[in-house]
Amino acid sequence: MKAVMRAALALGAGLYLNVSLAVQPPAAAAATAGGGSVVGQLAQLVLGLLLVVGLILLLAWLLRRVQNAAPGSQQVIEVLGSRSLGPRDRLVLVQVGNEQILLGHTPGSIEALHVLKEPVAVPASARPATPEFAQRLLELMGKDQKDKS
Structure with a gap:
């Protein structure tokens, strides 16, 4: 995954340099x-912005493809819930299958x-809420958090 990210960033940087050189040739750059x-x-600003937006969309698409291809992506x-006992100590209630x-x-x-x-019944309102931005991003990516619970 890191290699793909590095390759995408290198490709984006190379494209940006090629676009900036195409917009202003070396002779014109020296004159102005x-x-x-x-x-x-x-023009350089707009092309750079379009390149960055395109790179973000490409990486989002790639991340979505990689996550869907990952085996065992369902949470078991x-x-x-969790409760803080001190600055660095916590109690955590975890469910694995039917066991808590x-x-x-x-x-x-x-x-x-x-x-x-006996499993403790945890109401849906007591579960940690997904922040509004994260929920909206999941919806836009086609992954609704509500479907998993």
Whole structure:
């Protein structure tokens, strides 16, 4: 994945350099090094902006394709809730299949404190809410968070 990102960024940078050189040839760049023409600068700005927007869309499409191709992308472990015990210590209630486990999380370890015999019913309103921007982004990408619960 990192190699694909590096290749996409290198391709984008190469395209940007080619576009900027095409907009203002080297001879004209030397002649107008002091001020430059407004039309040339505006064209370079617009082409650069279009390149960046296109690169963002390409990376979003690529990320979506990679996430859909990943095997086992469905979540089987779900965090139902957590409670802070101190600045660095937490209790976390986790559901794995039909089993709920209370975990103690410290900076150095995670320990199973108790396996609940009867699962605790967690209302939907008590679950962590997805921020509005993240929810809207998921909707735009075609992945509705509500479908998973």
